C-alpha cells in the first residue's frame with residue numbers, strides 16, 4: 001500500500017481562503033505538467049492548459065467568476081480544444097471531452113497537493129468573458145479553472161450537499 005499517495009488523496013480538500021503568499025513559478029509549472037500524466041481518452045489530448053500568474057489577470061478572472069470565492073495567487077484554466085476536436089471528427093460537446101477535463105483537473109489538484117499548494121476547482125464562471133480576457137482563439141473553450149495559492153488558517157465550512165437540490 002502506498003500510504004503517502006493515499007494520505008495525499010485524503011488530505012486534499014478545496015481551499016476557499018488563500019493568503020497573499022506568492023505561488024512559486026516552478027510549482028505552477030509542475031502543476032501544469034501534471035496534466036500530461038492524467039488519463040485521457042485515446043491519448044488525444046484535446047485539452048489546452050493555460051497557466052495564469054499575472055495578478056491583475058487573476059483579479060479580472062475573479063470578477064467574471066461568481067464561483068471563485070478564493071483570491072488565488074495563480075490559476076490554471078483547462079480548455080477544450082474544440083478546433084482540434086472537430087478535426088478529429090468529434091462533436092465539440094462529446095462527453096469524452098468533458099470527462100478528460102475532469103481527469104486533468106483531478107490530476108492537477110493532486111499535483112498541487114504534492115507541491116504544497118492549496119487549490120479549488122471552479123466551473124462557475126462566464127466562459128465568454130474568460131475566453132475574452134485570456135485572448136483565447138475561437139477554437140478554445142474554457143471549462144474549468146483551478147485556483148492555486150496557500151491556505152489561510154481559517155476556512156469557510158465545507159459545502160453541505162444535503163441542502164442542495166440534485167441536478168444532472
Ligand SMILES: Cc1cc2nc3c(=O)[nH]c(=O)nc-3n(C[C@H](O)[C@H](O)[C@H](O)COP(=O)(O)O)c2cc1C
Pocket residue numbers: 012013014016067068069120121122123124158159
Ligand atoms: C466540476 C467541479 C466544479 C466545481 N466548481 C466549484 C466552484 O465553482 N466554486 C467552488 O467554490 N467550488 C467548486 N468545486 C469544488 C467542490 O465544491 C468541492 O470539491 C466539494 O464541495 C467537495 O469538497 P472537497 O473537494 O474539499 O472534498 C467544484 C468541484 C468540481 C469537481
